[in-house]
Amino acid sequence: xxxxxxxxxxxxxxxxxxxxxxxxxxxxxxxxxxxxxxxxxxxxxxxxxxxxxxxxxxxxxxxxxxxxxxxxxxxxxxxxxxxxxxxxxxxxxxxxxxxxxxxxxxxxxxxxxxxxxxxxxxxxxxxxxxxxxxxxxxxxxxxxxxxxxxxxxxxxxxxxxxxxxxxxxxxxxxxxxxxxxxxxxxxxxxxxxxxxxxxxxxxxxxxxxxxxxxxxxxxxxxxxxxxxxxxxxxxxxxxxxxxxxxxxxxxxxxxxxxxxxxxxxxxxxxxxxxxxxxxxxxxxxxxxxxxxxxxxxxxxxxx
Amino acid sequence: xxxxxxxxxxxxxxxxxxxxxxxxxxxxxxxxxxxxxxxxxxxxxxxxxxxxxxxxxxxxxxxxxxxxxxxxxxxxxxxxxxxxxxxxxxxxxxxxxxxxxxxxxxxxxxxxxxxxxxxxxxxxxxxxxxxxxxxxxxxxxxxxxxxxxxxxxxxxxxxxxxxxxxxxxxxxxxxxxxxxxxxxxxxxxxxxxxxxxxxxxxxxxxxxxxxxxxxxxxxxxxxxxxxxxxxxxxxxxxxxxxxxxxxxxxxxxxxxxxxxxxxxxxxxxxxxxxxxxx
Numbered sequence: 001x002x003x004x005x006x007x008x009x010x011x012x013x014x015x016x017x018x019x020x021x022x023x024x025x026x027x028x029x030x031x032x033x034x035x036x037x038x039x040x041x042x043x044x045x046x047x048x049x050x051x052x053x054x055x056x057x058x059x060x061x062x063x064x065x066x067x068x069x070x071x072x073x074x075x076x077x078x079x080x081x082x083x084x085x086x087x088x089x090x091x092x093x094x095x096x097x098x099x100x101x102x103x104x105x106x107x108x109x110x111x112x113x114x115x116x117x118x119x120x121x122x123x124x125x126x127x128x129x130x131x132x133x134x135x136x137x138x139x140x141x142x143x144x145x146x147x148x149x150x151x152x153x154x155x156x157x158x159x160x161x162x163x164x165x166x167x168x169x170x171x172x173x174x175x176x177x178x179x180x181x182x183x184x185x186x187x188x189x190x191x192x193x194x195x196x197x198x199x200x201x202x203x204x205x206x207x208x209x210x211x212x213x214x215x216x217x218x219x220x221x222x223x224x225x226x227x228x229x230x231x232x233x234x235x236x237x238x239x240x241x242x243x244x245x246x247x248x249x250x251x252x253x254x255x256x257x258x259x260x261x262x263x264x265x266x267x268x269x270x271x272x273x274x275x276x277x278x279x280x281x282x283x284x285x286x287x288x289x290x291x292x293x294x295x296x297x298x299x300x301x302x303x
Numbered sequence: 304x305x306x307x308x309x310x311x312x313x314x315x316x317x318x319x320x321x322x323x324x325x326x327x328x329x330x331x332x333x334x335x336x337x338x339x340x341x342x343x344x345x346x347x348x349x350x351x352x353x354x355x356x357x358x359x360x361x362x363x364x365x366x367x368x369x370x371x372x373x374x375x376x377x378x379x380x381x382x383x384x385x386x387x388x389x390x391x392x393x394x395x396x397x398x399x400x401x402x403x404x405x406x407x408x409x410x411x412x413x414x415x416x417x418x419x420x421x422x423x424x425x426x427x428x429x430x431x432x433x434x435x436x437x438x439x440x441x442x443x444x445x446x447x448x449x450x451x452x453x454x455x456x457x458x459x460x461x462x463x464x465x466x467x468x469x470x471x472x473x474x475x476x477x478x479x480x481x482x483x484x485x486x487x488x489x490x491x492x493x494x495x496x497x498x499x500x501x502x503x504x505x506x507x508x509x510x511x512x513x514x515x516x517x518x519x520x521x522x523x524x525x526x527x528x529x530x531x532x533x534x535x536x537x538x539x540x541x542x543x544x545x546x547x548x549x550x551x552x553x554x555x556x557x558x559x560x561x562x563x564x565x566x567x568x569x570x571x572x573x574x575x576x577x578x579x580x581x
Contacts, residue, residue: 021404025404029396033415044430117325127560128555131555131556143350264517267425273433276429277430284422284423
């Protein structure tokens with residue numbers, strides 16, 4: 001009662017001011033964000049319809065219409081970088097969600113020292129990407145890397161992890177799985193621990209098997225969490241740069257050149273900024289499509 | 304009866320063994336890097352690998368020789384602290400606004416900040432590079448701080464709105480009835496309650512900025528270089544100086560890992576909130 005009267009009085013006195021109140025809190029952050037992003041995004045949109053090359057830009061930056069965009073899809077390397085990126089995404093996400101789910105289910109048990117083990121598993125995800133890339137480059141070295149040393153000790157043949165085109169992308173996938181499985185596992189674990197207990201007790205009383213419980217209870221109930229984890233992993237794998245750049249630099253023979261590395265090469269090695277900007281906008285478009293589809297799925301799974 | 308008990312023992316042994324294996328696999332490359340950083344250079348490539356040796360600080364001395372590494376350490380620290388501090392100030396207010404007010408366009412703005420966080424850095428850094436060149440801001444700490452705000456602000460908004468949503472609104476309302484302004488209620492009631500969340504957000508944002516590489520490698524030069532870029536400078540045309548890379552890498556890694564261990568409980572909660580609560 002007292003509360004209602006107080007707020008009603010306040011509303012009457014300065015209703016229009018109250019309506020402006022959220023602006024006061026929210027505007028500063030968004031103004032700064034817009035100020036930083038608006039010009040770059042606008043400028044690269046403009047660039048994507050122009051020809052800007054290191055040799056020619058002093059003579060002028062001619063309008064070329066959709067040439068850059070059309071050129072992208074007849075550019076074998078761009079199409080190949082998309083294929084590499086999505087192959088990487090599919091491989092890394094499959095392994096990360098399999099291992100992540102297994103790890104989350106294991107950690108959901110009442111284990112001694114669970115807190116400590118959870119903290120230690122978290123560490124790879126907090127490592128500097130540059131350091132991860134270089135450490136694994138040393139571990140994967142054909143001659144003196146530890147991975148090959150232990151393979152030989154086990155009686156297997158050493159593998160050309162980084163120097164053979166067919167192995168470069170799998171190597172990048174291995175490093176990404178090492179790096180981010182814990183992120184997936186910890187998100188899924190948090191989701192598992194937030195599930196209601198009653199359906200699981202009911203299933204146990206009914207004598208459901210472990211697999212039945214997992215397949216028909218855990219997985220459907222965990223769907224929102226899985227989709228959110230999937231959204232973040234798809235966004236992050238789609239734009240991966242650091243680890244690839246340091247591990248293989250996109251090579252050998254562009255076998256591990258992801259879209260980010262491709263755009264980097266056109267932007268900062270051949271300085272074809274118009275073309276690189278068109279590729280950037282294709283990246284943003286693809287990212288938005290994936291994000292919207294997943295956001296829809298997330299919204300539906302929660303309703 | 305006995306068979307059931309034996310089965311349970313085996314199951315729990317397998318559980319422990321798998322989790323411990325995961326822990327060992329997670330730690331191995333990190334431990335290997337730390338160990339390598341203390342190895343005398345002639346043992347770096349020894350096959351079979353040498354695990355017991357007289358530890359030496361030679362790699363660390365070589366990294367710090369000349370004094371530039373210390374300067375780049377300061378660059379990293381200043382840039383990460385500034386990008387975190389500014390984002391936290393702006394993001395906390397915005398998050399509070401989202402958590403407490405219903406207004407038209409709120410969901411669009413929230414979406415906008417998410418999209419900003421999802422933008423591939425390579426798409427933003429090309430025009431930023433041209434812009435900073437035009438206003439002569441390349442090779443300055445400000446260029447990096449400004450670019451890092453593009454991800455630290457959305458991160459702060461996203462994490463803090465979750466933490467604010469956990470503070471019951473009634474606490475603030477009763478304070479406001481007692482004559483407190485909304486701003487006063489925010490500072491006296493809600494902020495102290497979300498302090499752990501604030502710390503976790505600060506740590507996460509600091510680590511993203513501390514670890515960042517792509518913006519740094521393009522926008523910095525001899526004056527403003529940060530540590531992740533500095534490490535790659537030990538890969539020269541002639542040789543890759545693994546000993547120094549290991550030492551410099553350890554110096555970058557250790558603060559991040561210590562922070563992560565301190566705040567891990569809140570980090571997981573903050574990161575997963577989006578997943579659990581939507």
